[in-house]
């Protein structure tokens with residue numbers, strides 16, 4: 257069984273600061289971590305490896321500093337790590353990010369691809385499912401539990417108020433929620449070994465199977481015009497009213513705001 261886990265390095269906070277002039281994230285001085293959903297995705301892969309045996313490759317697209325996230329994944333138990341790093345990948349939106357990572361995955365053997373549900377900085381939850389489209393394989397998002405059975409996987413897919421039990425054939429892509437498990441700590445011996453250069457590969461555009469027009473800024477149909485933080489909410493207004501009066505008050509407010 258070959259499992260690929262996609263890992264994004266993100267700032268260690270949900271209170272991301274934005275540069276008001278450029279509209280980009282201020283990353284300087286902010287500690288970086290493995291995106292929490294992705295760490296649980298890796299833990300899922302490690303548990304499959306322990307149960308039935310597997311070879312785990314972790315992939316990240318990002319600047320050189322993202323190699324630290326990959327080394328942490330190696331120290332947790334991944335077998336191979338690939339950092340997709342090339343100036344031509346910079347400025348990618350979710351579509352260009354998914355094209356780039358899928359282009360790398362086309363060069364590898366895989367049965368299961370695991371991504372997190374979403375990254376805590378970009379927060380779009382698009383990259384995983386877009387990758388499945390590029391690779392033309394089924395995808396199941398919001399996975400909170402799974403069992404491997406021969407060439408299929410039985411998954412618990414969460415919704416807000418219920419879940420579906422889904423059976424899918426491999427190869428497939430799943431996006432995991434951090435609630436799926438509690439990621440393990442790194443092993444001391446593996447921390448030492450994860451700095452072995454041969455375990456971490458750096459790939460550029462030349463190493464992957466993707467058209468240059470589909471990557472980086474030029475391959476990104478989404479352009480961020482402005483990023484801003486919403487101001488604090490004002491206190492609400494309480495009305496003592498009968499249900500009929502309450503309905504009328506709500507109706508008036510909705511009309512006032514041109515919602516209806």
Ligand SMILES: Cc1cc2nc3c(=O)[nH]c(=O)nc-3n(C[C@H](O)[C@H](O)[C@H](O)COP(=O)(O)OP(=O)(O)OC[C@H]3O[C@@H](n4cnc5c(N)ncnc54)[C@H](O)[C@@H]3O)c2cc1C
Pocket residue numbers: 262263264265279280281291293294315316317318348349350351353357370371372373374375376377378379380381382383384480483
């Ligand atoms: C409004 C906005 C502003 C942004 N600004 C910046 C910025 O200033 N700087 C910046 O670096 N990025 C920025 N991004 C994010 C950038 O577009 C992302 O690299 C990329 O598009 C991933 O999108 P996401 O973070 O929404 O991932 P999601 O779709 O939420 O991620 C889902 C999963 O896909 C996988 N994944 C996603 N990205 C990667 C990756 N790079 N490598 C490996 N696996 C990955 C992970 O497993 C992750 O859990 C911004 C995104 C948005 C929407």
